[in-house]
Amino acid sequence: MRRFDYASPTSVAEASQALVSRPDARPLAGGTDLLIQMKERGRIVPLVVSLRRVGALHELSANGSLAIGAMVTCGEVAEHDAVRRYWPILSDGAELVGSIQIRNRGTVGGNVCNAAPSADVSPALVALAATAHIGGSAGTRSIDIEQFFRGPGQTALTRGEVLTRIDVPRPAAGSGGAYLRHVPRREMDIAVVAVGVQLRLANDGRTVADARVVLGAVAPVPLRSRGAEVALIGSTLDAAALTRAGEAAAADARPISDVRATADYRRELLKVYTRRVAQIALGRARANAG
Numbered sequence: 001m002r003r004f005d006y007a008s009p010t011s012v013a014e015a016s017q018a019l020v021s022r023p024d025a026r027p028l029a030g031g032t033d034l035l036i037q038m039k040e041r042g043r044i045v046p047l048v049v050s051l052r053r054v055g056a057l058h059e060l061s062a063n064g065s066l067a068i069g070a071m072v073t074c075g076e077v078a079e080h081d082a083v084r085r086y087w088p089i090l091s092d093g094a095e096l097v098g099s100i101q102i103r104n105r106g107t108v109g110g111n112v113c114n115a116a117p118s119a120d121v122s123p124a125l126v127a128l129a130a131t132a133h134i135g136g137s138a139g140t141r142s143i144d145i146e147q148f149f150r151g152p153g154q155t156a157l158t159r160g161e162v163l164t165r166i167d168v169p170r171p172a173a174g175s176g177g178a179y180l181r182h183v184p185r186r187e188m189d190i191a192v193v194a195v196g197v198q199l200r201l202a203n204d205g206r207t208v209a210d211a212r213v214v215l216g217a218v219a220p221v222p223l224r225s226r227g228a229e230v231a232l233i234g235s236t237l238d239a240a241a242l243t244r245a246g247e248a249a250a251a252d253a254r255p256i257s258d259v260r261a262t263a264d265y266r267r268e269l270l271k272v273y274t275r276r277v278a279q280i281a282l283g284r285a286r287a288n289a290g
């Protein structure tokens, strides 16, 4: 690994100043993506700006909506009682990240900002209609998390900006969500295909009033399948609706063929996983309807 300079600011403003001071300077969160890229893939980062001492970024609160500071770890989110109860799609995703050690170091902000198409936390945040808060030398701004992802490794952040917090609205009663991925190995592997479904039942407790379906690892960004959402909304998740949703997800996806799977295989998997995940989400929505 090449030598690099290191800064350890204590505020977002100082972090931002350090980041604009050198081209290609990068924020460091848990380092489970960045340090591997620098050590093993030759990524050159002349200045690493640690966010560890920026206190506000470590806050996690679930008073009404969920507020996740960018430095909150995947492990904290996966194990948080309120997250498991009200936002289970998010704990599903967070608890799949790596191993216990990786989850204890790897942050939600790092997962999102690394912008890997196979990231396990990001699809859940898109399904939950989260908002990303961003800080930089020019001030702060907020964007819909769906607009945050621009391509593999590319985000809406501009030079000197850091992700500070992600806010997730509390789903209404009768809502349920789930996230599953397909991996050849049980752990320590990255998704070949992933699906997150967040849905809300109407007052009759049977009909789907609203649904968001997000696909992972089958497009350059976490991808909402509008076709699958249309297939689910207004249905009672009967077999025909589930089949239509799976087919729509396969049609909306933009998978590539690589060493891990062909595009055709990924589309077939999407049919199965969309159905399966929607059924888990339905079970959770029913349990949450009373």
Ligand SMILES: Cc1cc2nc3c(=O)[nH]c(=O)nc-3n(C[C@H](O)[C@H](O)[C@H](O)COP(=O)(O)OP(=O)(O)OC[C@H]3O[C@@H](n4cnc5c(N)ncnc54)[C@H](O)[C@@H]3O)c2cc1C
Binding pocket: 026, 027, 028, 029, 030, 031, 032, 033, 034, 035, 036, 051, 070, 071, 074, 096, 097, 098, 099, 102, 105, 106, 107, 108, 109, 110, 111, 112, 113, 114, 118, 119, 120, 121, 157, 161, 162, 163, 164, 188, 189, 190
């Ligand atoms: C063995 C192993 C297994 C893994 N398994 C999985 C898995 O199953 N699923 C999965 O999704 N991921 C997996 N990962 C990837 C990684 O652990 C996660 O993406 C993790 O959440 C990254 O968080 P981090 O804090 O370590 O990010 P870092 O490595 O510190 O940062 C990642 C990127 O985001 C930028 N960044 C970080 N925080 C901010 C911020 N607040 N503002 C702006 N930019 C920021 C950094 O500059 C860097 O470019 C694995 C990694 C390893 C090494």
